[in-house]
Amino acid sequence: xxxxxxxxxxxxxxxxxxxxxxAFTAKEDPSRPKYYCLSMxxxxxxxxxxxxxxxxxxxxxxxxxxRMRGYNVMQPMGWDAFGLPAENAAIASGVAPARWxxxxxxxxxxxxxxxxxxxxxxxxxxxxxxxxxxxxQWLFLRMLEKGIAYQKTGLVNWDPxxxxxxxxEQVIEGRGWRTGALVxxxxxxxxxxxITRYAEELLAELDNLPGWPEQVKLMQKNWIGKxxxxxxxxxxxxxxxxxxxxxxxxxxxxxxxxxxxVAVAAEHPLAAFIEECKKxxxxxxxIATQEKKGMPTGLTVTHPLTGEALPVWxxxxxxxxxxxxxxxxxxxxxxxxxxxxxxxxxxxRTVIAAPGGGxxxxxxxxxxxxxxxxxxxxxxxxxxxxxxxxAIAADLAAKGLGEKKVTWRLRDWAxxxxxxxxxxxxxxxxxxxxxxxxxxxxLPVVLPEDLIPDGSGNPLAKCERFLRCTCPRCGRxxxxxxxxxxTFVDSSWYFLRYCSPDAASMVDERVDYxxxxxxxxxxxxxxxxxxxxxxxWTKVMRDLGLATVSEPFANLLTQGMVLNHIFFRKGExxxxxxxxxxxxxxxxDAKGLITGAVCKADGQPVEYGGIGTMSKSKxxxxxxxxxxxxxxxxxxxxxxxxxxxxxxxxxWSDAGVEGAWRFLNRLWKxxxxxxxxxxxxxxxxxxxxxxxxxxxxxxxxxxxxxxxDIGRRKTFNTAIAAVMELTNALGRVNDDSPLARAxxxxxxxxxxxxxxxxxxxxxxxxxxxxRPGARLMDATWPEVDQDALVEDEIDLVxxxxxxxxxQIRVPRDADRAAIEALxxxxxxxxxxxxxxxxxxxVVVPGRLINIVAN
RNA sequence: GCGAAAGUGGCGGAAUUGGUAGACGCACUGGACUUAGGAUCCAGCGCCGCAAGGCGUGCGAGUUCGAGUCUCGCCUUUCGCACCA
Numbered sequence: 001x002x003x004x005x006x007x008x009x010x011x012x013x014x015x016x017x018x019x020x021x022x023a024f025t026a027k028e029d030p031s032r033p034k035y036y037c038l039s040m041x042x043x044x045x046x047x048x049x050x051x052x053x054x055x056x057x058x059x060x061x062x063x064x065x066x067r068m069r070g071y072n073v074m075q076p077m078g079w080d081a082f083g084l085p086a087e088n089a090a091i092a093s094g095v096a097p098a099r100w101x102x103x104x105x106x107x108x109x110x111x112x113x114x115x116x117x118x119x120x121x122x123x124x125x126x127x128x129x130x131x132x133x134x135x136x137q138w139l140f141l142r143m144l145e146k147g148i149a150y151q152k153t154g155l156v157n158w159d160p161x162x163x164x165x166x167x168x169e170q171v172i173e174g175r176g177w178r179t180g181a182l183v184x185x186x187x188x189x190x191x192x193x194x195i196t197r198y199a200e201e202l203l204a205e206l207d208n209l210p211g212w213p214e215q216v217k218l219m220q221k222n223w224i225g226k227x228x229x230x231x232x233x234x235x236x237x238x239x240x241x242x243x244x245x246x247x248x249x250x251x252x253x254x255x256x257x258x259x260x261x262v263a264v265a266a267e268h269p270l271a272a273f274i275e276e277c278k279k280x281x282x283x284x285x286x287i288a289t290q291e292k293k294g295m296p297t298g299l300t301v302t303h304p305l306t307g308e309a310l311p312v313w314x315x316x317x318x319x320x321x322x323x324x325x326x327x328x329x330x331x332x333x334x335x336x337x338x339x340x341x342x343x344x345x346x347x348x349r350t351v352i353a354a355p356g357g358g359x360x361x362x363x364x365x366x367x368x369x370x371x372x373x374x375x376x377x378x379x380x381x382x383x384x385x386x387x388x389x390x391a392i393a394a395d396l397a398a399k400g401l402g403e404k405k406v407t408w409r410l411r412d413w414a415x416x417x418x419x420x421x422x423x424x425x426x427x428x429x430x431x432x433x434x435x436x437x438x439x440x441x442x443l444p445v446v447l448p449e450d451l452i453p454d455g456s457g458n459p460l461a462k463c464e465r466f467l468r469c470t471c472p473r474c475g476r477x478x479x480x481x482x483x484x485x486x487t488f489v490d491s492s493w494y495f496l497r498y499c500s501p502d503a504a505s506m507v508d509e510r511v512d513y514x515x516x517x518x519x520x521x522x523x524x525x526x527x528x529x530x531x532x533x534x535x536x537w538t539k540v541m542r543d544l545g546l547a548t549v550s551e552p553f554a555n556l557l558t559q560g561m562v563l564n565h566i567f568f569r570k571g572e573x574x575x576x577x578x579x580x581x582x583x584x585x586x587x588x589d590a591k592g593l594i595t596g597a598v599c600k601a602d603g604q605p606v607e608y609g610g611i612g613t614m615s616k617s618k619x620x621x622x623x624x625x626x627x628x629x630x631x632x633x634x635x636x637x638x639x640x641x642x643x644x645x646x647x648x649x650x651x652w653s654d655a656g657v658e659g660a661w662r663f664l665n666r667l668w669k670x671x672x673x674x675x676x677x678x679x680x681x682x683x684x685x686x687x688x689x690x691x692x693x694x695x696x697x698x699x700x701x702x703x704x705x706x707x708x709d710i711g712r713r714k715t716f717n718t719a720i721a722a723v724m725e726l727t728n729a730l731g732r733v734n735d736d737s738p739l740a741r742a743x744x745x746x747x748x749x750x751x752x753x754x755x756x757x758x759x760x761x762x763x764x765x766x767x768x769x770x771r772p773g774a775r776l777m778d779a780t781w782p783e784v785d786q787d788a789l790v791e792d793e794i795d796l797v798x799x800x801x802x803x804x805x806x807q808i809r810v811p812r813d814a815d816r817a818a819i820e821a822l823x824x825x826x827x828x829x830x831x832x833x834x835x836x837x838x839x840x841x842v843v844v845p846g847r848l849i850n851i852v853a854n
Numbered sequence: 855g856c857g858a859a860a861g862u863g864g865c866g867g868a869a870u871u872g873g874u875a876g877a878c879g880c881a882c883u884g885g886a887c888u889u890a891g892g893a894u895c896c897a898g899c900g901c902c903g904c905a906a907g908g909c910g911u912g913c914g915a916g917u918u919c920g921a922g923u924c925u926c927g928c929c930u931u932u933c934g935c936a937c938c939a
Contacts, residue, residue, distance in 0.1 A: 288855035721878035
């Protein structure tokens with residue numbers, strides 16, 4: 001056996017052996033339980049980043065573990081290949097997005113392979129290929145038929161200089177990122193998917209997902225935002241004649257008697273699209289944090305119960321997309337209304353009693369938003385929240401000016417993008433027939449791959465060979481739609497295509513074998529949008545009879561981000577220059593805290609910016625390739641899995657990598673030393689002296705813990721820590737007797753089994769030394785020997801008044817009286833109970849005894 | 855602003871069901887080996903204290919025989935907010 005661990009060699013060998021055996025090619029096999037291990041597919045941005053390495057290593061550990069446990073495992077991989085960065089690359093360097101994307105895929109695939117992932121590459125897909133996106137188009141047409149897809153107008157960010165729609169990401173402090181021009185809101189026609197039709201099911205089925213983290217389910221629940229309220233009508237008469245009813249939605253109908261004005265969104269039909277409100281972005285965060293602004297419309301509406309005339313204001317805090325796009329304002333009991341009323345001097349009328357019992361303060365200092373009893377509300381005085389809502393809703397209904405209503409925060413999904421690098425929307429514009437769905441025979445509507453965007457508009461709009469077509473209805477010359485689909489469409493069903501990657505239809509019956517995915521792994525940042533869209537899309541496919549599955553992901557693991565230190569220098573003009581961590585020398589104080597740093601190149605100080613997510617712009621990324629080249633894939637995988645539990649953020653540490661490397665070297669040397677003395681059969685029974693009995697107990701206790709940590713808890717860091725402890729214990733054995741060597745042999749064999757999911761290459765190599773000719777890729781997960789775990793005596797902790805005062809060793813089955821007697825006999829315990837009266841003795845079996853005395 | 859999480863030694867983290875706080879690793883200190891050490895091995899390592907012991911899980915209260923863990927209030931950080939993926 002080689003005395004030194006050389007990862008380059010053994011990793012190439014192991015990967016070649018897996019490939020030759022086609023070990024990870026998955027085939028449907030109804031005789032075995034299946035395990036579909038799915039990781040979020042990467043966007044081919046150029047090269048792998050640490051987040052990818054972490055994501056795919058977690059998936060690989062679970063895939064390999066379940067394979068050893070006897071499951072029929074399928075772990076696929078693909079490319080989320082459409083999107084904005086390819087267009088940005090084209091703008092920056094003139095390369096066609098297609099070319100850039102395919103080059104990146106080729107490079108990143110090589111990188112993924114060097115990590116030694118147990119992936120079935122036969123199922124690989126890229127969403128920018130016509131054979132994939134044709135089914136986006138096909139399903140879109142089916143949705144149009146069902147009325148799930150429809151057209152209406154929506155708001156976008158408009159850069160007036162380049163005459164282009166901008167993504168929210170491209171708007172920086174209200175200005176276009178390349179032009180610096182003030183961005184305007186603009187209303188344009190778009191296609192929507194009616195995800196709100198599925199709101200009730202998307203909400204209800206969260207309860208059927210025990211394998212999802214509670215916080216993700218809660219975030220989805222809040223996002224869907226089912227709320228029970230009342231739709232209230234405020235009649236009005238326009239000065240020039242006409243009349244109508246202004247409808248609002250409120251969850252606080254009990255405060256209707258306190259309404260002092262009505263506010264509508266800037267895009268509400270009652271308001272003109274007011275110039276002032278055109279400015280600023282379209283994101284909810286921006287709207288919620290901007291200064292409350294508004295203006296009176298000059299109109300008034302009639303309070304449906306009191307008949308009072310209330311002014312109508314346009315307010316920038318009212319969202320057109322939610323409820324009715326208009327609200328009744330009750331400043332006394334809503335914070336936003338309160339702030340607005342203060343600013344514009346509108347009246348504030350308290351109609352709910354404050355919890356303290358205070359009643360009619362003229363000028364409250366803040367809105368009282370709690371539920372309470374109605375006051376100053378005429379016939380409703382004294383009613384609680386529910387009674388008041390019921391009574392008011394009934395009175396409104398009698399007048400035809402209201403009813404109880406359920407409203408959702410969730411909005412329909414706008415999928416139109418005014419971009420080139422995406423799935424063409426299969427719609428044909430005909431002068432005579434209008435917007436006509438493209439016929440199925442035309443699919444796929446192929447995206448030309450040789451166009452190069454320049455940042456102004458969509459190059460498809462100038463591409464005659466793409467645009468020209470005939471109207472399927474009247475046969476006259478027509479033009480194709482140039483909008484493409486949101487890339488969330490691509491990622492909403494790729495996991496279904498993996499199940500039948502070569503199907504002639506969108507999917508085939510193999511989806512019913514593999515789905516749902518038994519484990520889905522990806523970034524927490526996708527907790528809402530991607531996961532919600534994927535759930536919706538799956539349900540639509542189910543309702544079209546394409547699959548039987550309702551919920552695509554049985555278990556969800558949301559991994560944390562990978563962070564690193566940030567260093568920067570502020571320029572004279574306020575610009576910030578970032579420095580990579582390896583470009584600076586860090587200064588620490590006596591406690592090890594970072595106090596400052598200097599740039600190695602010029603010796604001048606740089607500022608320390610704390611810890612943040614690895615990103616290109618902050619130059620704090622670490623290239624995984626350099627890590628793999630220097631230490632090998634196993635060290636990279638081990639460090640990633642050991643440094644933090646998967647849900648936590650992970651701080652990058654060069655020293656931590658060294659630690660992982662050292663452990664693998666120690667393990668190699670330990671097996672080498674053992675093997676050089678000759679391999680022996682693993683311990684197979686017979687009586688053991690106390691020391692070896694304890695070692696064997698540790699071996700099987702470790703196996704039990706690691707099985708639970710990987711399989712149930714998914715805390716790979718604690719599994720590794722336990723194996724490290726066991727390895728240290730095995731290394732301390734200084735006994736060459738046949739019995740001792742047999743126990744160590746058993747221990748080492750179990751160690752390489754337990755570590756195979758995490759560091760498969762080195763384990764494959766070590767196992768071949770421990771059992772010449774054997775391969776771990778064919779091995780099964782070992783069984784815990786329950787007999788080895790049994791202990792005759794156990795240690796108990798003794799506390800006096802909750803403080804640790806001693807330890808006692810008692811027989812495993814000692815009774816309460818015996819334990820108490822032993823505890824009271826302990827000299828240190830006696831010292832602390834001396835002179836006190838014992839009030840109570842708490843015995844926790846197997847753990848501790850607490851003597852309460854005073 | 856709204857929604858969701860997190861906060862434990864010098865650092866990453868462990869403590870799984872309310873029951874020994876600090877496993878494992880890193881950093882650091884001392885020693886061994888060595889021509890050499892940025893290799894390897896051994897030992898120590900929360901804070902205060904000579905010790906006995908006391909204190910200690912972001913801050914402040916509370917429940918309990920017992921709280922890192924449960925409850926309430928606050929502070930800080932991170933993620934998401936619908937056109938980044």
